[in-house]
Amino acid sequence: MSPRIHTNHLEGMVTFLTVARLGRYTASARALGVNHSTVSRRIADLEKALGGKLLAHSGDGWVVTDLGARALPSAERAETALHGLSALAEGRESQIRGTVTVAAPDAFTSVLAIPRLAEFQRREPGVHLEIITATQQVRQRRAGVDVEVVIGEPVVNKALTRRLCDYNLRLYATQEYLDREGTPESVADLAEHRINYYIETALQVDELDLGIRRIPEYRYGISSTSVFAHIASTLAGAGIGLLPDFAVTDPRLVHILPQEFRHEASYWAVVREENFRNPAVRATLAALTP
Template identity: 55%
Template sequence: MERTLDHHHLESLITFLSVARLGRYTAAADVLGVNHSTVSRRIAALEKAVGGRVLTRTPSGWEVTDLGRRALGVAEDIERALTGLTETRATGELAGTVRIGVPDAFAAHFATPAMAALQRKHPRLAVELMSATQRARQTRSGVDLEVVVGKPHVHKAVATELLTYHLGLYASREYLADHGEPQGLADLVSHRLNYYVESALTIDELDSATEALPPMPRGITSTSVFSHIAATKASAGIGILPDFLADLEADLVRLLPGNYAHAATYWVVGREEALRNPAVLAAVAAMGDATA
């Protein structure tokens, strides 16, 4: 960076780091225990110090600019120096913090158990799972790894396929008793659909899941897959649900499996510099083992 950051800018850098990771001024303010205007003021001070914009607004929140990436590296170095968490002992024990952006369903069923097992082997390792169902971001700011749905097209990063799963049609036994079981896709026109909020869905593999279906009135839509499951269990309609979760629910019935099964894939994306960290590599390996 062309300009020098001194100790007076530490507060601004830590604030910037929080916004970069969370994507929202309000979320960063909550974490830091300050108000929105304080966050805004600190970011403005940092931008004045480095001579340019470090954040840019996108539909999914604030993302880091090219200049911001350089400031982010400084902020992360300072954080590591302050906490002393990134050292790896000669014994091979992993330490530090691995930050992973991950969709709800993958986090609950795969990532959380995998990271818990990894922590049992390496007690000094901390893991932060940040819920997000979105495309891989070109900046990948604030996280070491991102788990995304659909093959990502990113630069200066490594993408590894973890799992292929299927979305299926499910309904509760109570719902089927009240409304009857559809015998073909054409019968779905008289049933409500529980799925994602259309305007908030930016992932092609998930967005295209409804293309094979006839027009259906919407039941309960949500940005969370767990709400899709809850709505379907509550008989709000028929849900498009991931098989690895829905098949565990005894009161849900898979509908028309021979007519509808929409394939989707999970990929893990890591910044090249992040993958030089043994702890990050271990996290990738653990998620790979969990989905094997």
């Protein structure tokens, strides 16, 4: 007898879709308001009905199989149907619903993304936003993330990429630091100064690495994986900061070597094909795009 899908598999389809997007059973259980074992049982029941595996475990979480990829459109229709029924039962118009996880560098998140996403969530209260701060290269597969924001144009298969904005890395210091240590008049003069920037061994982004390599010689200041630590270190007089211009708002920071040094960079959004079919993900991406 060929496998049959019954109406009691509707929740299983939505559960499968949630795991496909989030990449983990625990995160999916939290998003659906059920426990881990319920997620596991629903997936197992659905796989039995379909006669094959929908999900496979990778080192980075659960990913869809070929059968799972073919099942995704049906799962999305099941999700739409359930949301429509819920809206009807609650006596309201259907709205975008769901959890969207965004991974982005901390300066982009705090300065640029949060104001846009806060306004978006006011318009779409059914969307729950989760933000992971991360400054790293794009991955071919990254489970558990719907929208990934990276620095520099990404090269990734089966994904939509969108340029969000351009910015510049520039050099800043406090006037107190310059009075004490002297004001550099050329890039070569930076050899006598400490630079506050990323930890060299932890720097995974080519665009950011190219920025510091434009300074032939310098001494290490306070190194950190956080742009806000770079800013705080510079304000504390620990050295000269190599900082994104859009994040520099404190008037105590003086822009130095404005004619000689500037490194251009850009933020890009990456959304995998299976995530882009989610209306909440598409709406979130639109909110992030100026």
